Structures are given as C-alpha cells and as structure tokens.
Amino acid sequence: MNTTPEPLQATPFLRVMFAVIWKDLSAEWRSRELLSAMLVFALIVIFIFNFALELDPKSRAGITAGVLWVTFTFAGTIGLNRSLAMEKDRGCLDGLLLAPVDRTAIYFGKMIANLIFMLVVAAIVLPVYAVLYNNFHLFHPGLLLVIVLGSVGYAAVGTLLATMTVQTRTRDILLPILLFPLAIPLIVAxxxxxxxxxxxxxxxxxxxxxxxxxxxxxxxxxAAFMVFDFVVEE
Amino acid sequence: MADKKPGLLTGLDILSVVLLLVVTGMVFFYAPLEAVMGAVQKVFYFHVATGWVGMVGFLLALAAGIAYLRTKDMKWDIAGVAGVEIGMVFMLINIITGSIWARPIWNTWWTWDPRLTTATIMELVYAAYLMLRQGLEEPEKRARFGAVYAIIGFISVPLTFLSIRIFRTIHPVVIGGGDPGAEGSFSMTPKMLQTFMFSLVVFSVLAVDLIWHRIRLGKLGEKVEALKMELES
Amino acid sequence: MEGPANTLNYFIAGYVVIFGIMAGYVTSLAVRWNNLKQDAAVLEELKEKEGEK
Structure with a gap:
C-alpha cells in the first residue's frame, strides 16, 4: 500500500504515470528536439498545401479541416516515432520495465505525454494558420473539442503501435503503415x-x-490497456 | 514428423475441386439469367462467397491472436498467419469482382461505398500486419506483435465501416432486405437462392482446405527455422 | 422493359479473375512448400555431416 506521506494520496499507478509524463516533459524542456521537429514539419506541410491546393479564399473554406488534420496526424506520427525511439535508444524503457511497476501505468504516461505534445503543436499551428489565411473563425469551441478528442485517440493507438515499431528492423517507415489504416475512422470523423x-x-x-x-x-x-503488457514483455 | 500428407487432407483436396467444378457449372448453366443485369449478375454468387471466406480468415486471425497471447503456443501464430493470408486472397477476389460488377451496373469501377471501402482498408490493415512481421526476426516476438496487431486491427474494422456509413451508401443489400432503392438490387428466385447457398458451402470447404495447407506450410517453415538455429549454434 | 443487358464480357472477366487469383495462390503455396522442402533436405544433410565430425 501507499506509505509515503504525500499530501495527495496518489496510488502507485498514478505516481508511475506522472513520473513518466514528468520525465518526458522535462527532457523535452531541455532538448526541445521533439516539439521543434513536429512544429517545423507541421508548418512546412501547411506551406506545401498552400501551393499544392491553391488555397484561395473560396476553396479554402471547405478544405481547412482536411489540411489541419493531415498536418496534425503527420506531425503526430513524427512525434510518436521519436518519443518511443528515444526510450528504446537510451534504454529508458528497459529500465522502467525492470522496475516492479504496473506496465499500463507506463503506457498511460507515454500516451499522455504524446498527447500533450500533439496538443501543443495544435495550439501553435492553429493561430499561425489563422494569421496566414486571415481566418479567425478557427477558435470555435466545437473545433477545439474535436481536436482534443481526435488527438486522444491518435495518441492512444499511436503510442501502442510505436512501442512495437521501434523494436523492429524497419522502424522508421513502419509506424505510418501500421497506424494510418487504423486511424481512418478517427480522421474521417x-x-x-x-x-x-x-x-x-x-x-x-x-x-x-x-x-x-x-x-x-x-x-x-x-484495447491498448489490455494488450500493452504483451508489447513490452521480454 | 507431420510431413506425410494426411489422407483426410487429400480427400478434402479432391472434394474441394469437385465441389468447385459443380458450383461453377451451377452458376453457368443452372442459375437463371437475371432479368435486368444479365450475365454479370452471376458474379454475385462467388463475390459474396469470397467475401464470406475473407471475413472467416480475418476472424480466424483475431481468434488465433487472442489464443496466442493466452497460451504462447506457436501453433496459434501459424494459424493466425494462415487466416490472414487466406483472408487477404479472398477479400481481394471479392473487391475485384465487386468492381467488375459495378462497372456495368453503377457505371463506375469504384465508388466510396462503405463496404467496398472498408474491405479495401482491411486489405491494407492486413498488409501492414505482414510488413510488421517481416520487420521482426525473433519468432516469439513476431508472433506476439502479430497477435496484438491482428486484434486491434480487427477492432478498427467496424469503426471504419461506421465512419464511412455515415456518408450515404449505394451498395445493394441483397440479404435481409434493407433499402430497396439501392441501385442494382434484385430479388432471388429459388434457383438463384440454391446456387447462392451452395456456393457459400463450397467456398467454406475450400477455405478449410486452403487454411489447412497454409498451416502445414507454416509448420514446415517453423521446422526449417529450427534446423537453421540448431546448425548455427 | 428491354431484355437483360448484355454484360457477358464482365461476367467472363469476373470468373477469369476469380479462378486466376485462386490458381495463383495455390501455385504460390506449392512453390513455397517445395522451396521449404529443399531447404529442409539440405539442412538435414548438413546436420548429419556435422554429426559425423
């Protein structure tokens, strides 16, 4: 049982989860390599779309949502890949797995950290998009809700799959191939x-x-909660 | 070892070939010509039967995935791959025949109809499954990850279907009524129904036969891999 | 109403595809089986040689 006299009586599960989140966020605060890669990539994608689709004001209205979601999901893939590859390369994951903690707590920690990264990217991309196209209707509460719900699902599946793909030979290309077909309902919705x-x-x-x-x-x-044990078991 | 081909399997081979010939004859000569669509309607019998076998294959992969994670017995992994392969082959036939049927009836090779699109996305999911396996060399890890992906891949299918369903569909629902306005729907005469039911039976037998062969192939592959390991050490 | 549309070509194409793909798959099974059989035979031989040494 929990014996540490913390003011907040956190269960071991929650403590592990917050420890993982905290580790990811503080590592990112120092290096900023993950967020900067995601952000630069996201902005480049928006610029490419601008020229590829001739985003003139009339056609733009209908496809803004599509452009935004392609940007979020592509940037999200980069983030997921990098986040789990770092764990693998630095051996953090192995260390965590040796500790006698609930593995699903590690999963939720990684997933929430990835979710935070995706939301940060969205929080920066949205205003930039609004300025670039002078479209300030973007900050609709409904849209913000959809971004949160979509990112939660994407991070949930993506974290599980990325944990598998970083252990394969073809890890750099495999994540999108595994993730996109499963994410289709999420992206459509x-x-x-x-x-x-x-x-x-x-x-x-x-x-x-x-x-x-x-x-x-x-x-x-x-589903991820039930199967995560099997993708990290050694 | 189990190298010797079991007599039962040989019998099943012969049965499958004979049944396939019979049902093909039935489709060609016994089933009546549909009044509006003409000959192309006859593609329907095998179209549905292959779709059924495809789903059975993918369901087998799901069940084998769950069984593998519970027991860690390699035989379930071999069964899972067999299910995926047979499922993919028959789902591919299903998609292509559907497309051939759609050309004269809907006047297009392809529409973004929920079933058509979902079937194609399923092919992509299971292609990804095979690629995931290729990227892993340890048999145990390959089996474990394959099982996990087979499970969550299957879970995504109804959601994909639902997401595309919320758009409108023009796919005819021949079994169980549904929307009578769907273009290309028709009602089956008794002879059509007999042919249809019989082709479902035949393809089920064929599926069992092929899955059995694929499992034998998987077992042989496992044996060769074990021999290699033994020699390397 | 006219009679049935003439869609014989599509019908033939459909059945060519059905039997073509199934034949292709059966062939691929047979080829893989034979290759593995050969591999197994070679490996067995190697194993016996090693046993003699």
Whole structure:
C-alpha cells in the first residue's frame, strides 16, 4: 500500500504515470528536439498545401479541416516515432520495465505525454494558420473539442503501435503503415466534425461524428490497456 | 514428423475441386439469367462467397491472436498467419469482382461505398500486419506483435465501416432486405437462392482446405527455422 | 422493359479473375512448400555431416 506521506494520496499507478509524463516533459524542456521537429514539419506541410491546393479564399473554406488534420496526424506520427525511439535508444524503457511497476501505468504516461505534445503543436499551428489565411473563425469551441478528442485517440493507438515499431528492423517507415489504416475512422470523423463546426453547423447535426470519436477513444484506450503488457514483455 | 500428407487432407483436396467444378457449372448453366443485369449478375454468387471466406480468415486471425497471447503456443501464430493470408486472397477476389460488377451496373469501377471501402482498408490493415512481421526476426516476438496487431486491427474494422456509413451508401443489400432503392438490387428466385447457398458451402470447404495447407506450410517453415538455429549454434 | 443487358464480357472477366487469383495462390503455396522442402533436405544433410565430425 501507499506509505509515503504525500499530501495527495496518489496510488502507485498514478505516481508511475506522472513520473513518466514528468520525465518526458522535462527532457523535452531541455532538448526541445521533439516539439521543434513536429512544429517545423507541421508548418512546412501547411506551406506545401498552400501551393499544392491553391488555397484561395473560396476553396479554402471547405478544405481547412482536411489540411489541419493531415498536418496534425503527420506531425503526430513524427512525434510518436521519436518519443518511443528515444526510450528504446537510451534504454529508458528497459529500465522502467525492470522496475516492479504496473506496465499500463507506463503506457498511460507515454500516451499522455504524446498527447500533450500533439496538443501543443495544435495550439501553435492553429493561430499561425489563422494569421496566414486571415481566418479567425478557427477558435470555435466545437473545433477545439474535436481536436482534443481526435488527438486522444491518435495518441492512444499511436503510442501502442510505436512501442512495437521501434523494436523492429524497419522502424522508421513502419509506424505510418501500421497506424494510418487504423486511424481512418478517427480522421474521417475528425475532419467531418471540424469542417461541420467551421461551416456553422449545429451540435445536433454533428452529434454522430462526435459520438464516433468518443467511441473510438474509449475502445482503443481499453484495447491498448489490455494488450500493452504483451508489447513490452521480454 | 507431420510431413506425410494426411489422407483426410487429400480427400478434402479432391472434394474441394469437385465441389468447385459443380458450383461453377451451377452458376453457368443452372442459375437463371437475371432479368435486368444479365450475365454479370452471376458474379454475385462467388463475390459474396469470397467475401464470406475473407471475413472467416480475418476472424480466424483475431481468434488465433487472442489464443496466442493466452497460451504462447506457436501453433496459434501459424494459424493466425494462415487466416490472414487466406483472408487477404479472398477479400481481394471479392473487391475485384465487386468492381467488375459495378462497372456495368453503377457505371463506375469504384465508388466510396462503405463496404467496398472498408474491405479495401482491411486489405491494407492486413498488409501492414505482414510488413510488421517481416520487420521482426525473433519468432516469439513476431508472433506476439502479430497477435496484438491482428486484434486491434480487427477492432478498427467496424469503426471504419461506421465512419464511412455515415456518408450515404449505394451498395445493394441483397440479404435481409434493407433499402430497396439501392441501385442494382434484385430479388432471388429459388434457383438463384440454391446456387447462392451452395456456393457459400463450397467456398467454406475450400477455405478449410486452403487454411489447412497454409498451416502445414507454416509448420514446415517453423521446422526449417529450427534446423537453421540448431546448425548455427 | 428491354431484355437483360448484355454484360457477358464482365461476367467472363469476373470468373477469369476469380479462378486466376485462386490458381495463383495455390501455385504460390506449392512453390513455397517445395522451396521449404529443399531447404529442409539440405539442412538435414548438413546436420548429419556435422554429426559425423
């Protein structure tokens, strides 16, 4: 049982989880290599889209959501790959796994850390996008909710898969190949819900999509919770 | 070892070939020509049967994945790969025949219909499964990761279907009614129904036969790998 | 109403694909089986030689 006299009586599970999150965030605060890579990549993608799709004001309205989500998911893949590859290369993961702690706590720690990175990228990309295209309707509460829900699901599946792919020979290319087909419902729902909110549709029109996102998040967090033990077992 | 081909398997081989010939004859000569669509409607019998076998293969992979994680017995890994391979082959036939049917009936090779799209995304999921396995050399780890991916891959399928379903569909629902307005739907005459049911049976037998062969292949592969290990050490 | 549309070509294409892919898969099974058989035979031989040494 918990014997440490902490003011907040955290369970061992939560303590491990917060320790992992804290480790990732403080390492990132020192090196900034993960966030900077994700951000630069995200901005480049937006610029490429600008020229590839001729984002003139008329066509832009319809595809803003698509552009944003492609940007988030691609940048998210880079972040996930890097985050788990670092664990593998520095042997942090092995050290953590030797400790007598609940492995799923490690999973949730990594997942929440990755989620935070994705949300930070989104929090920077959104205003930049708004300025570049002079489109300040972006900060719709519905859109923000969709970004959170979408990122949760993406980080949940991505963290599980990245933990596997960094242990393979072809680790740099494998993550998107494994992740994208599973993320299709998530991306479809996110894009549809986002463009609906941006287009001024009401909550009740978009309820199906938001429900789908919630279901996806719950299902995959539960599934990852059940199988994570098997991807780190030695 | 189990190298000698079991007599039962030879019998099953012969049975599959004979049944396949019979059902092909039935489709060609026994089943009546559909009144509006003509000959291409006959693709439907094998189209549905291969789709059924594809789903059975992927379900086997899911069940074998769960069984492997519980027992850590390599035979479940071999069964899982067999399921994925047979599933992919038949799902591919299902998609291509569907596309051939759609050309004259829907006037397009491809539509973003939920079933069509989901079937294709399933092919991609299981192609990813095979690539994941290729990237791993330790048999034990390969089996473990394969099982995990087979499980979560299968979980994603209904969600994918649902996500595309929320767009509208034009796929005909022949079994169990559904939307009568779907273009290309038709009602089956008794002869059509007999042919249809029989082709489901035939393809089920064929699937068992092929899965059995693939499992034997997997076992032989395991043996060769073990021999290699033995010589290296 | 007209009679049935003439879609014989599509019908033939469909069945060519069905049997073509199935034949291809069976062939691939047979080829892989034979290759593994050969590998196994070679390895068995090597193992026996090693045993003699």
């Amino acid at each position: 996110s894009v549809k819900a986002s463009s609906g909110f941006l287009g001024g549709q009401s909550w009740s029109d978009l309820r199906d999509w938001v429900n789908l996102l919630v279901v996806y998040d719950v299902v995959f967090i539960a």
